[in-house]
Amino acid sequence: xxxxxxxxxxxxxxxxxxxxxxxxxxxxxxxxxxxxxxxxxxxxxxxxxxxxxxxxxxxxxxxxxxxxxxxxxxxxxxxxxxxxxxxxxxxxxxxxxxxxxxxxxxxxxxxxxxxxxxxxxxxxxxxxxxxxxxxxxxxxxxxxxxxxxxxxxxxxxxxxxxxxxxxxxxxxxxxxxxxxxxxxxxxxxxxxxxxxxxxxxxxxxxxxxxxxxxxxxxxxxxxxxxxxxxxxxxxxxxxxxxxxxxxxxxxxxxxxxxxxxxxxxxxxxxxxxxxxxxxxxxxxxxxxxxxxxxxxxxxxxxxxxxxxxxxxxxxxxxxxxxxxxxxxxxxxxxxxxxxxxxxxxxxxxxxxxxxxxxxxxxxxxxxxxxxxxxxxxxxxxxxxxxxxxxxxxxxxxxxxxxxxxxxxxxxxxxxxxxxxxxxxxxxxx
Numbered sequence: 001x002x003x004x005x006x007x008x009x010x011x012x013x014x015x016x017x018x019x020x021x022x023x024x025x026x027x028x029x030x031x032x033x034x035x036x037x038x039x040x041x042x043x044x045x046x047x048x049x050x051x052x053x054x055x056x057x058x059x060x061x062x063x064x065x066x067x068x069x070x071x072x073x074x075x076x077x078x079x080x081x082x083x084x085x086x087x088x089x090x091x092x093x094x095x096x097x098x099x100x101x102x103x104x105x106x107x108x109x110x111x112x113x114x115x116x117x118x119x120x121x122x123x124x125x126x127x128x129x130x131x132x133x134x135x136x137x138x139x140x141x142x143x144x145x146x147x148x149x150x151x152x153x154x155x156x157x158x159x160x161x162x163x164x165x166x167x168x169x170x171x172x173x174x175x176x177x178x179x180x181x182x183x184x185x186x187x188x189x190x191x192x193x194x195x196x197x198x199x200x201x202x203x204x205x206x207x208x209x210x211x212x213x214x215x216x217x218x219x220x221x222x223x224x225x226x227x228x229x230x231x232x233x234x235x236x237x238x239x240x241x242x243x244x245x246x247x248x249x250x251x252x253x254x255x256x257x258x259x260x261x262x263x264x265x266x267x268x269x270x271x272x273x274x275x276x277x278x279x280x281x282x283x284x285x286x287x288x289x290x291x292x293x294x295x296x297x298x299x300x301x302x303x304x305x306x307x308x309x310x311x312x313x314x315x316x317x318x319x320x321x322x323x324x325x326x327x328x329x330x331x332x333x334x335x336x337x338x339x340x341x342x343x344x345x346x347x348x349x350x351x352x353x354x355x356x357x358x359x360x361x362x363x364x365x366x367x368x369x370x371x372x373x374x375x376x377x378x379x380x381x382x383x384x385x386x387x388x389x390x391x392x393x394x395x396x397x398x399x400x401x402x403x404x405x406x407x408x409x410x411x412x413x414x415x416x417x418x419x420x421x422x423x424x425x426x427x428x429x
Contacts, residue, residue, distance in 0.1 A: 002028060003382075005102075006075040008035040008066065008090050009082030010045040011259070012333045013104050016374070017079050017131075018045065022053035025382035032073040035061045040263035047258075066090065070097045077102055083176055084183045088113035091128060092120045100127040102381060106192040107399035109184030111407055111424040114400050118427055121396050129381065130399035134193050135200055135392040136380070137373030139326060139347055142363045143315075144201050144390050146322060151351055153318030155202055157297045160313045162194055167330040169284070169304035170246050173218040173275040178282055180410075185282040187211065187406035187413075191302055194311075195290075196394065196402035201315075204294040205401050210418040211409035213286035217305040223276035235272040236261065246275045248332060288409050310346075320353040343369065400427055 007018055021031040034042045039062065046057040061069040070078070078094035080087055080103040088108040094101050107130050108114050121128055134140055147155060164172075172190070176182045183189040199205060216222060220231060235241035235249055250256040250272050260271035273279075284305060290298040310327040327346035349361040365372050380393055408419035
């Protein structure tokens with residue numbers, strides 16, 4: 001019997017899910033409805049369903065009719081792809097109304113909301129899945145396998161540098177993510193992927209977190225300090241934006257125009273704000289130190305304005321070292337063809353045994369975004385479940401342990417103190 005789904009939040013990430021249900025997984029799943037604060041955006045999602053996927057339009061419900069949608073459509077699952085700060089609202093409502101949930105990362109943005117979700121899962125007995133596609137990328141799974149098999153013995157320390165470039169990285173400073181109240185900042189919205197990977201790779205949980213950082217490159221004050229004198233609020237209709245390499249021009253992109261520019265009349269959301277404007281209160285330069293329950297240590301950095309996209313990571317263990325470099329294809333979310341998002345342009349995994357010859361580990365990447373991670377995640381969520389020795393499916397506990405590193409980091413940024421993760425949320429009852 002087909003499982004049934006509804007989706008709330010028809011912005012840039014939504015098509016990843018509903019496009020899969022409308023095509024590859026239409027034999028195992030049925031999409032029944034869209035929900036959003038914006039009717040124009042839902043209408044465009046239905047246009048894509050019909051023209052791109054040859055799928056019938058589905059009923060639409062404005063967000064204040066969420067409960068009515070559940071009552072009428074009776075879905076098995078609710079897919080949550082709204083603004084991060086509202087994830088907990090719809091996750092909790094869906095669970096209480098008897099549905100299971102699939103949510104885009106991060107599961108939520110602060111400890112209080114996280115606790116509410118955990119308590120509701122315990123109370124209802126329903127399930128929350130968090131869509132961590134990076135776990136499924138073949139190179140990331142291979143790292144887990146190497147560590148699990150004891151290739152370098154016990155891992156004592158990890159050095160992890162993530163680079164966001166001036167296309168993808170800048171995009172977080174154009175849209176709703178630029179306000180920390182919406183996204184929790186990059187330590188929660190973006191780094192949750194990376195903290196989840198470390199938890200996954202090492203098979204452990206964070207214990208203590210210390211963070212430092214700030215807004216160093218983006219924002220009006222930083223631009224002024226570099227001698228910039230020409231500013232604009234948003235790209236659309238601005239003469240100054242025509243000369244700005246950081247600007248995006250939605251009127252020149254059919255997809256962005258239909259999803260955002262044409263929808264502004266309903267909610268006023270501007271997708272193309274200047275990355276050097278006022279109102280940005282998230283960090284673009286971050287450093288984090290984490291101690292884990294197995295005594296391993298992580299040194300992590302994130303910079304959102306670099307010339308390339310990807311990560312460099314090293315694992316130091318009792319029997320040697322693993323060095324990894326991955327360069328990803330950069331993209332603007334919802335700015336074009338979805339299949340190539342995060343495609344791998346360069347990849348290397350080297351094992352350096354303590355008393356042996358170093359060697360490279362070959363990994364075959366799959367087709368699709370994030371080195372084949374996106375299709376693998378979708379098969380796991382919407383297809384027929386298969387036995388997975390690496391246990392890549394992420395539960396609400398995995399979702400919590402990933403965001404709690406970033407949440408603790410945000411607290412540390414405010415207080416200048418190290419933060420004990422177990423003091424934030426009661427997960428393991």
